[in-house]
Amino acid sequence: MAGFKHENVESLYELLENLGSGHFGVVRKCREKTSGTYYASKFIKTRKCKGSRLGLDREQVEREVSILQQLQHPSIMRLHDVFASKAEMVLILELISGGELFDFIAEKEALSEAEAIEFLEQILEGVAYMHSHHIAHFDLKPENIMLLEKKMPSPKIKIIDFGLAQKIEDGVTFKSLCGTPQYIAPEVINYEPLTSATDMWSIGVITYILLSGISPFQGETDPETLTNVASGNYEFDDRYFKETSEMAKDFIRELLVKEPKDRMTAVECLVHPWIKPLNRKQVVN
Numbered sequence: 001m002a003g004f005k006h007e008n009v010e011s012l013y014e015l016l017e018n019l020g021s022g023h024f025g026v027v028r029k030c031r032e033k034t035s036g037t038y039y040a041s042k043f044i045k046t047r048k049c050k051g052s053r054l055g056l057d058r059e060q061v062e063r064e065v066s067i068l069q070q071l072q073h074p075s076i077m078r079l080h081d082v083f084a085s086k087a088e089m090v091l092i093l094e095l096i097s098g099g100e101l102f103d104f105i106a107e108k109e110a111l112s113e114a115e116a117i118e119f120l121e122q123i124l125e126g127v128a129y130m131h132s133h134h135i136a137h138f139d140l141k142p143e144n145i146m147l148l149e150k151k152m153p154s155p156k157i158k159i160i161d162f163g164l165a166q167k168i169e170d171g172v173t174f175k176s177l178c179g180t181p182q183y184i185a186p187e188v189i190n191y192e193p194l195t196s197a198t199d200m201w202s203i204g205v206i207t208y209i210l211l212s213g214i215s216p217f218q219g220e221t222d223p224e225t226l227t228n229v230a231s232g233n234y235e236f237d238d239r240y241f242k243e244t245s246e247m248a249k250d251f252i253r254e255l256l257v258k259e260p261k262d263r264m265t266a267v268e269c270l271v272h273p274w275i276k277p278l279n280r281k282q283v284v285n
């Protein structure tokens with residue numbers, strides 16, 4: 001993909017309906033005029049000056065673009081083109097039409113272990129790939145996992161929103177207080193160095209939610225949620241986990257570990273017996 005285009009995005013793309021919006025900006029469906037291919041276009045207002053509270057830092061968006069340009073994996077949404085003007089940047093992205101995993105879970109309340117494993121294996125392959133490129137996402141949550149198509153027998157997932165992602169450099173400490181309370185790891189709250197293990201905590205939380213429909217650390221308020229995360233205390237309430245296999249609980253236990261270096265890596269998760277059964281006896285329904 002070339003560098004940033006400076007012409008008007010509408011010279012090359014026909015802008016269509018709004019798909020949604022969020023902290024990141026607005027996402028619109030669009031159609032590339034030359035090929036007729038449909039994409040998603042993410043419009044991001046950039047700050048006019050350093051002190052301004054409106055818009056995102058240009059460097060922050062350039063970092064997201066640089067990270068996306070390094071990632072080509074089936075589980076990670078693809079960046080196709082980028083436009084930049086004085087006050088706005090537009091990312092042209094692979095169109096993902098199946099909605100958020102968050103909504104998929106909400107409709108089903110909880111998934112079977114086999115369904116959860118099918119999603120998690122794809123998420124872990126994408127995360128193992130990004131970690132192998134020394135990139136951490138730092139905002140993994142069901143809202144940032146989208147389904148490529150609705151109603152497919154085996155839905156394909158896409159990880160989106162790399163707005164908080166960072167290159168993890170050896171010897172370079174990265175700390176941040178960003179993220180969503182119920183998914184962030186204890187080291188984020190304690191303002192300690194963040195690493196790829198920070199993503200693995202979030203995957204433990206996502207797994208817990210996929211299997212139960214409830215969130216392990218969710219409190220009545222954000223401060224209460226953060227206190228629960230910092231304590232690392234959670235339980236497998238029998239009302240939601242009585243049918244859950246010990247193997248699945250072990251998988252979660254090996255991720256929701258306060259000490260980052262003691263958590264499973266994405267590669268270790270992919271060979272955990274719950275994800276990759278060693279024999280038929282270990283296969284879950």
Ligand SMILES: COc1cc(-c2ccc3ncc(-c4cccc([C@@H](O)NCCN(C)C)c4)n3n2)ccc1O
Nearest residue numbers: 019020021024027040093094095096143160161162
């Ligand atoms: C690259 O970063 C982003 C990509 C996207 C993205 C990429 C491809 C794509 N195809 C369809 C959509 C889409 C469809 C419906 C709603 C949304 C979005 O507004 N909500 C999903 C994002 N989530 C962060 C709430 C996005 N998207 N969204 C959304 C947010 C991002 O920060």
